[in-house]
Every structure is written in structure tokens, then in C-alpha cells.
Amino acid sequence: MPRHYAIVPAAGSGSRFGAEKPKQYLDLLGRPLIFHTLAALTAHPAIERVWVVLAPDDPWWPRYDWSELGPKLETVRCGGATRAESVGNGLQAAALAAADDDWILVHDAARPCLSRQMLDALCDKLADDPVGGILAVPVADTLKRADDQQRVTATEPRDGLWQAQTPQMFRYGRLVEALEKHNAVTDEAGAIEALGLKPKLVRGDSTNLKVTFPADLALAAMILRGRK
Numbered sequence: 001m002p003r004h005y006a007i008v009p010a011a012g013s014g015s016r017f018g019a020e021k022p023k024q025y026l027d028l029l030g031r032p033l034i035f036h037t038l039a040a041l042t043a044h045p046a047i048e049r050v051w052v053v054l055a056p057d058d059p060w061w062p063r064y065d066w067s068e069l070g071p072k073l074e075t076v077r078c079g080g081a082t083r084a085e086s087v088g089n090g091l092q093a094a095a096l097a098a099a100d101d102d103w104i105l106v107h108d109a110a111r112p113c114l115s116r117q118m119l120d121a122l123c124d125k126l127a128d129d130p131v132g133g134i135l136a137v138p139v140a141d142t143l144k145r146a147d148d149q150q151r152v153t154a155t156e157p158r159d160g161l162w163q164a165q166t167p168q169m170f171r172y173g174r175l176v177e178a179l180e181k182h183n184a185v186t187d188e189a190g191a192i193e194a195l196g197l198k199p200k201l202v203r204g205d206s207t208n209l210k211v212t213f214p215a216d217l218a219l220a221a222m223i224l225r226g227r228k
């Protein structure tokens, strides 16, 4: 039986958020934001280990107590210059434990509202899938293309368009190969697609937001508070 492992890239600087520290350490309901992300993953019974990929010089991580998250958690200080590089380095760190057929769930540190139901849906729907896949939501709004004056030049059809989320779940061996060959990607699915494969889209929902801008943090707090 393949095992399930998670890799959490957490080596970003949060430049679009523009806070005094990387957004993964900002306060969210009394905890660092990333605590919620990691809690969702460590609490899932199918996930055996969670590697958190930190920037080599991250001064923030040691300032908090993570013991509540239990023994599944392991930090590796091998974050790279891009998200893809951080994930690739995290995969190398996992090499001693993971076999080629094991499932790797890559999940952004900056998505703290991942729910047990979403994780179950992803793992269940992909259990027998030959490729793997990702959580995603169909695009709901009308799409406008803009010129450099921020004026609309076209209304784009949204049929068949989905917004990619994480976790993104692929077999260890294939994901290593994909990212070694194609690392100019913004998500793991992009690297798998570049191998000529078609990842499955598993429908999630918009509560699994990525905290990118300040307004997202307030939304995340509302979502998590509503679940208590």
C-alpha cells in the first residue's frame, strides 16, 4: 500500500502581503498562520509525516512552540529561491523515507483553512488514479482581459477554467522527475502537465484560500472562527 506524506513549502517572504515578517508567521487566532496549516495535515490519519521546508536563515520558526503538532512534523532548512525549488529540495530531504509509489501532498504554508473534508476528498478521489491531481475550484466570475491602462480589451470565456489550489497530490518518483525536468512552474501540476500527463481536478471550495494580501488574513480568521 502506498503511504501518504506531506511537504509544506514555507520559505517565501510574503512580498505581496508586505508585513514586517513572512506572512506564514503572522498571528491568526492566536497562533502563527502556518500552525493552522500544519495542524490540518498532522491531524489526518493517512498522512504519516509532514516536512516543512524553511528558508535556511529563517529566524522565526524557533521562536514558537510546535510540540502540540506531535511527532509527524519534521523541519528541513532547504528552501530555495522559488516555490518550485523549495518543493524540489523538500522532495530530496524526503528521499530516505519515501518510495517512488508513495503519495506526496504538497500544500502551501499560506493556505491555513484546509479542512479534513477537503483532504479526505482529495485522498479518496485520487486513491486509484494513475496520475494524481489537485484541489481546485471552477472559476465563478466573469473574466476581463486588460490593457496597460487597466481598460478592458476583451471578456474571456470561463468555460473549463478552474483555479488551482493545494494540496497537489502526486506519486513521489514522478513528482521528483517532473520538477527536475520542469522547474519554471508555479505549481506541481504544471510540472506533471509538462511531462504530457493530465492531473485530475478534485473540486474543493473557496474557503481553502491562499493568504496573499492583507484582506485574505481577515477572511481566513472568519473562516476558521466559523468552524469552531
Ligand SMILES: Nc1ccn([C@@H]2O[C@H](COP(=O)(O)OP(=O)(O)OP(=O)(O)O)[C@@H](O)[C@H]2O)c(=O)n1
Binding pocket: 008, 009, 010, 011, 012, 013, 014, 015, 016, 017, 023, 024, 053, 079, 080, 081, 082, 083, 084, 086, 087, 108, 109, 110, 111, 210, 211, 212
Ligand atoms: N522561494 C519560495 C517561495 C514561496 N514558497 C512558499 O510557497 C507558498 C506559496 O507561495 P506564495 O503565496 O507566493 O508565498 P510568498 O512567496 O511568500 O509570497 P509573495 O509571492 O507575495 O512574495 C508559500 O507557502 C511560500 O512560503 C517557498 O517555500 N519558497
Ligand SMILES: C[C@](O)(CO)[C@H](O)COP(=O)(O)O
Binding pocket: 083, 108, 163, 164, 165, 166, 186, 187, 188, 210
Ligand atoms: C500553488 C498555488 O498555490 C496554486 O494556486 C499557486 O500557484 C502558488 O503560486 P504563487 O504565484 O506563488 O502565488
